[in-house]
Amino acid sequence: MSFLSYLKDGISLGSIYAIIALGYTMVYGIAKMLNFAHGDVIMVGAYVILTAVTRGGMSPVLAVALSVIFCTVLGMVIEKVAYSPLRKASSNLAVLITAIGVSYLLQNLALLIFGADAKSFVTVIDVPSVSLFDGQLVIKGITIVTILSCIVIMAGLMLFVQKTKPGRAMQAVSEDRDAAQLMGVNVNATISMTFAIGSGLAAIAGLLLCQTYPTLTPYTGAMPGIKAFVAAVFGGIGSIPGAMVGGILLGVIEIFGKAYISSQVADAICFAVLIVVLLVKPTGLFGKNIQEKV
């Protein structure tokens, strides 16, 4: 039974990774950049909810809505101010380093405003637990909510990308930016929208993360951000189902690694699996194999 218990913990953690990874993968697919600050947007979102509930006395639903809006706008502003001027820079390393700068900026702003102490997070989602097998396996309400949210988000995104006009514009920009521009797609607006969606999702990920692991510091988002990035690469960066599968696999591997091997090397195991996957399939599980034309 402990196996099943670890499995559901793994899927739950993996669902959070998957939601973060979706943001990474969409931004990478469309802007062709690693947005290192993505993990820190999660942390910002979580602080917004915490402040709105504890200081502002807002209802949980309102607080979450505020956080999503705040992060969406934050994502668009970051893109506009820090990334878009570098879109045509001669090296794509430039925007990567700028993203690192934005990551430092968000962390240190949070440090100034909220201090370095870990804050315990409030319970925002209160759903009763489910007991299975005569109480041998208890699934917490938040676990169910997390997994369901991940499925809904991923299905919604797939529909959005494939069925709507802005979604198809995203596909076009990701395929060939110049050609999309020539076909009348507003590339700047599309990239901005991608950042908006990714950052909005980060706010939700921040909520779910802090419901499952209820402590919050300015560095809370950094490691999950890196892990989610690994998950996105794992699944094949640029692919929405890839991010989902990669995220869940990574979560399960991490929890099993902690449970059955050692909690100290769980991260090492995650990274080792990534390396093996990439060596066997250099563009990830669902990644497209692009060969340079000679």
Added chain:
Amino acid sequence: MKKTMNKTTKNNFINYGIVIAIFVIVEILSGTGNLSRLLTGLLVPLCVYTIAAISLNLIVGFSGELSLGHAGFMCVGAYSSALFSHIASDIPQVPRFILAILIGAAVAAVFGVIIGIPVLRLRGDYLAIVTLAFGEIIKNLINILYVGFDENGLHVATSSANLKLAAGGKQILKGALGISGTGALYKDVKHYFFPIGIILVLLTLFIVQNLVNSRSGRAIMATRDNRIAAESVGIDVTKFKLLAFTISAALAGVAGVLYAHNLSMLKVSGFDYNMSILILVYVVLGGIGNLRGSMIAAIILYALPELLRGFANYRMLIYAIVLIVMMLFNWAPAARNWRARVMEKIRGTKNKKEAA
């Protein structure tokens, strides 16, 4: 043709000159008591990060691959050399320190080959994430490593209890607690760590500059500029990428040796991906492929947050803003055009004045 030869040679010597000039100025300042304690404490770390930045530039600037795991190589160099220093404590200090440097470089080079062979099959961002992964794995594994020795020899285990040291045995590496007291093993050499650091910086410059301006260096740059064309003229792309990766790893190992011996407590937590990223920031901000830029960026950006300590909580915030603004100013096409226009204007007025 002769002129280019002279130009690169001249450039190389200017770089040596800058390093020596910095050394002389620092020595004069400290001799006259004008160097604050804070700055004195920064000198050796500055050498460490300068070596790390120059060596990373070999991968990023000349071989054209993005590495996010440079701290991993420094870590390997640091731990292997610190272990050696403790185990071989009966060798006189000077030869022991030289050996420690060589061991740190060699072990890091071996890791460079082991990691490079699989990693260099990948391209671009995938390669970057795998180097980050390797860096984290190295950190994680050393974190659970316990090493000690007694009269029966060396003991290695994953917990303190499993070491099974005989009475009188000494535990050197204590997992997450790291290695302590490495600097104290070198009572006589310790005071010369800054000049030694400067010599190592010069040596790193010497190796990288001469490599770049040689047959192998041209092959490395050819694989960067156009992999397919390089193969078409018979260049073994994998071999030369691996060569650059290995030499860079070895030099990072040297930086790690200096780092380890300068600290009273060597802990693995310092070698996380943030350290790799910090070094990458020096390289990119200093100019990809520009060794002098790497040096200067490492010095300024490492010293900046330390010198801003007076601003307490604001220092890292200022650092972040400076970083973003400098990146935009240096790399954004719009900013570049603006700068070009301003330069043009300045030149224009100058010419007019001269004409008048």
Added chain:
Amino acid sequence: MAMLEVNHLAIQFGGLRAVDGFNVSIEKGQLYGLIGPNGAGKTTIFNLLTGVYKPTEGIIKLDGQDITGKSTIEINKAGIARTFQNIRLFKDMPVLDNVKVGLHNHHSYSTLTGILRLPKYHKVEKEMNEKAMEILKVFDLDKEADTLAGNLPYGKQRKLEIARALATNPKLLLLDEPAAGMNPNETQELMDTIRFVQKHFGMTILLIEHDMKLVGGICEEVTVLNFGQVLAQGETLKVLKDPAVVTAYLGE
């Protein structure tokens, strides 16, 4: 014996047979043309000859040596050098260094010799510089030796690619649309240079070209390719008058 002997060469990409049953025999010192409409498989044949693609069928022999299925690097060492339709220079390196990379496998010293600047380094570098300048002179590029290759005007970039290929001291030189994007004057000048290379170095040259005038002007023999198959082969002037060739180019 022919310098290049290709028999029954074929490659399949999924369901598409991009090249099928390709045969050619090129004598030493010959200037040979490979022509055909867009998508006929010309560049694919170059990629097969240089090991970028591995053939599904067929045998490639260079100067009697079987090089079928070897790697690009081995094939270059065996004696085939090429240029690319979309220019592939080492853009951030000086013109001189582009040629010196071509000399890499013929003038050698170890990495350590280079780092330590041992006497052999200076000696070999001097040889390489002289040799590279000699090749650059042929293409009238010697004055631009210090310019970054990426900053050269288009026509000169095409020439530099040929110079770099020649530096590898090949037995067979493959030129992929050397005159693409050039004006008539430049094309004329390039034709003279190619002829000079053929005569001066006794070079065997196989070139892909769209420009019929250029092909008619310098190639002794041609092969016309259409839909991956040989449409006509033989003496240039005869082949170009072949009704099947005219149809393939101009339509019915």
